[in-house]
Amino acid sequence: MTKTDIVILAAGKGTRMRSQLPKVLHTLAGKPMLTHVLDAASEIADAHKIVVAGHGAEKVRATYPDSAFTLVEQSEQLGTGHAVKCVLDNLRAQAKVIILYGDVPLITPATISKMLDAVDDEHIALLTIELADPSGYGRIIRDSAGQIEAIVEQKDAKPVQLQIPEVNTGVMALTTELLSAWLPQIGNQNAQGEYYLTDLIAIARSAGYSVRSVHPASASEVEGINSRQQLAALERVYQRQLADQLMASGTSLADPARFDQRGILNAGSDNFIDVNCLFEGTVSIGSNVRIGPNCQIINSQIGDGVEIKANTVIEQSTIGDHAVLGPFARIRPGTQLGSNTKVGNFVETKKAIVGNGSKINHLSYVGDAELGENVNVGAGTITCNYDGVNKHKTEIGDNSFVGSNSTLIAPVTIGENGFVAAGSTISSEVPESHLAVGRAKQRNIPGWKRPTKNN
Numbered sequence: 001m002t003k004t005d006i007v008i009l010a011a012g013k014g015t016r017m018r019s020q021l022p023k024v025l026h027t028l029a030g031k032p033m034l035t036h037v038l039d040a041a042s043e044i045a046d047a048h049k050i051v052v053a054g055h056g057a058e059k060v061r062a063t064y065p066d067s068a069f070t071l072v073e074q075s076e077q078l079g080t081g082h083a084v085k086c087v088l089d090n091l092r093a094q095a096k097v098i099i100l101y102g103d104v105p106l107i108t109p110a111t112i113s114k115m116l117d118a119v120d121d122e123h124i125a126l127l128t129i130e131l132a133d134p135s136g137y138g139r140i141i142r143d144s145a146g147q148i149e150a151i152v153e154q155k156d157a158k159p160v161q162l163q164i165p166e167v168n169t170g171v172m173a174l175t176t177e178l179l180s181a182w183l184p185q186i187g188n189q190n191a192q193g194e195y196y197l198t199d200l201i202a203i204a205r206s207a208g209y210s211v212r213s214v215h216p217a218s219a220s221e222v223e224g225i226n227s228r229q230q231l232a233a234l235e236r237v238y239q240r241q242l243a244d245q246l247m248a249s250g251t252s253l254a255d256p257a258r259f260d261q262r263g264i265l266n267a268g269s270d271n272f273i274d275v276n277c278l279f280e281g282t283v284s285i286g287s288n289v290r291i292g293p294n295c296q297i298i299n300s301q302i303g304d305g306v307e308i309k310a311n312t313v314i315e316q317s318t319i320g321d322h323a324v325l326g327p328f329a330r331i332r333p334g335t336q337l338g339s340n341t342k343v344g345n346f347v348e349t350k351k352a353i354v355g356n357g358s359k360i361n362h363l364s365y366v367g368d369a370e371l372g373e374n375v376n377v378g379a380g381t382i383t384c385n386y387d388g389v390n391k392h393k394t395e396i397g398d399n400s401f402v403g404s405n406s407t408l409i410a411p412v413t414i415g416e417n418g419f420v421a422a423g424s425t426i427s428s429e430v431p432e433s434h435l436a437v438g439r440a441k442q443r444n445i446p447g448w449k450r451p452t453k454n455n
Helices: 033-042 057-063 080-085 109-117 176-185 199-206 228-248
Strands: 003-010 047-053 070-073 095-101 123-130 139-142 148-152 166-175 210-214 251-253 259-267 271-273 277-285 296-298 313-315 342-345 348-354 359-362 365-371 382-384 394-396 407-409 412-414
Touching (some): 003 080, 033 095, 033 109, 047 057, 057 070, 080 176, 095 109, 095 176, 109 123, 109 166, 109 210, 123 148, 123 199, 166 176, 176 199, 199 210, 228 251, 228 259
Parallel strands (some): 003 047, 123 210, 251 271, 259 277, 342 359, 348 365, 365 382, 365 394, 382 407, 394 412
Antiparallel strands (some): 095 166, 123 166, 139 148, 139 166
């Protein structure tokens, strides 16, 4: 039996979230909870994924316009048993079926695989765990031989049953044929008046089938989200897992509790990351990199030996080896900094190619520009790249010097070894090895008297 159908229940309204957004679309580590489950399911070879949506199904559909799953709508939320009934027509014959939940985002591919391995024509699988505080969960009822007999929901449990620490996670797996045969036998004679999928366990036992229990590697895999408080708590659990993985690979964190990764972060060894740093999208960091506090790095590549000082933002850019950035630098999309470059405090770049050894040390804007090697840009310099309609390019040759408080009006070129005097406005080409002075003539007015206030 090689076919696998993965059913993800995602129809809950999430009343306690107090949101117009479907619960499963609230984000954990920068992506919707449902995406986490879909990503785990995608690790299972040749699996057919089916998502059951109810409240806000149109928003789920819009979030995944090119989805590799089948979306089934549950028009009425009558319980988990009813939700699975909605997908019966979409299940393949002679397949293993596993039921997952869109608001239980940290289930791992390894646990899914263990569940599927436990299923055959004579056994179904149930994911269970023992909790110090099992409140709110259905309890696992075992017979004298230790075999699972049934699941009792908390609201239906007797006092003695409430003392049982082993609980149901809701995740189960069985064959299509057994699921199709047993679902119609589920009733709604319970405190909630709903069709519980968990009733399949008692039905299976009465039919003479065995239930194999599988356990997750950690409790966080099976934590469900019903409120923003629970979402925030699980966010920190997940971020700590990511932090531990990063530290194990050779990066030091000043405080793992103040680290956030929302995407993929690949790092070399002997790096140091200070507090309150955020990594989004796909980020790669070389080795021997130091990142100061309060930095944000988005979809960028950082070379070896780079120093990123406090409060620096880098987005969709490439930073060469041994560059020094910040503090308070903003590196906007399309920037490419060569090796041994410096971009200092309160400097902003955008679509700037900066050659090896060049420096933009402070209080400057360099956009739509190409700087050669060993260029020095003085404080307060700006490239005027936008004429109100179009963007234009500034080119600065190798070994050039641009004095402080200069304005370079693009399109403009400064040749190699060019020199722009401080305070100049440059609107035409500066040839190689020329000095450009573009200042208004100074006038000194003798006997000038300061204005006085009117009484």
